[in-house]
Amino acid sequence: QVQLVESGGGLVKPGGSLRLSCAASGFTFSDYYMSWIRQAPGKGLEWVSYISSSGSTIYYADSVKGRFTISRDNAKNSLYLQMNSLRAEDTAVYYCARDGGTYSLDYWGQGTLVTVSS
Amino acid sequence: DIQMTQSPSSLSASVGDRVTITCRASQGISNYLAWYQQKPGKVPKLLIYAASTLQSGVPSRFSGSGSGTDFTLTISSLQPEDVATYYCQKYNSAPFTFGPGTKVDIK
Numbered sequence: 001q002v003q004l005v006e007s008g009g010g011l012v013k014p015g016g017s018l019r020l021s022c023a024a025s026g027f028t029f030s031d032y033y034m035s036w037i038r039q040a041p042g043k044g045l046e047w048v049s050y051i052s053s054s055g056s057t058i059y060y061a062d063s064v065k066g067r068f069t070i071s072r073d074n075a076k077n078s079l080y081l082q083m084n085s086l087r088a089e090d091t092a093v094y095y096c097a098r099d100g101g102t103y104s105l106d107y108w109g110q111g112t113l114v115t116v117s118s
Numbered sequence: 119d120i121q122m123t124q125s126p127s128s129l130s131a132s133v134g135d136r137v138t139i140t141c142r143a144s145q146g147i148s149n150y151l152a153w154y155q156q157k158p159g160k161v162p163k164l165l166i167y168a169a170s171t172l173q174s175g176v177p178s179r180f181s182g183s184g185s186g187t188d189f190t191l192t193i194s195s196l197q198p199e200d201v202a203t204y205y206c207q208k209y210n211s212a213p214f215t216f217g218p219g220t221k222v223d224i225k
Contacts, residue, residue: 035214037162037216044203044205044216044217044218044219045154045156045162045205045207045216045219046216047207047213047214047215047216050212050214059212059213059214061213062119062213095161095162100164100167102167102168102171103150103152103167103168103209103210104152104164104167104168104173104207104209105152105154105162105164105207106164106167106173108161108162108163109161110161111161
């Protein structure tokens, strides 16, 4: 069965960096586009970034452009989000999700919490 | 960028009621619209894609309609397990913005 497992979250000071990982299993990872979505405590969903199956096409939300970098390693069935220059407003649960090829996100991981605080 | 709005922001209805949630895009997005359900403390779950196609395993009391700028999610007979926040998401082009959500609970 499809599984997405995020890791790498934690407490970081403003201005710091963190790298999130998402380990995929149960499907052919290299065939699917992937996204990162975040949810601040008590708030709604915010789409963060998207990467095509080959990694050749990447998009970012304006709120993270220039600070976050999405990447993938299809040989390791893994998705990554490098987060630099972190701000308090980046505090959120970060989910990785699969684009099911139907213009929607059909599988989501359990999420990893990132807290940016001094 | 295209903005997504939802109405109402919250609603309370009785078990068995028909519930309708509206999602509006500031520009046309054809039928590139998905709906998600997020129960309290849980991960979002895909309900509907392409505006009206029910995801496998989703109960048939859920339905979606619309095209262009105006979309609706309907629960034909509200059940206690439908208590959740519902989000729409545009998927025609980046940014793949979510709506602000509609919180549904039982009266």
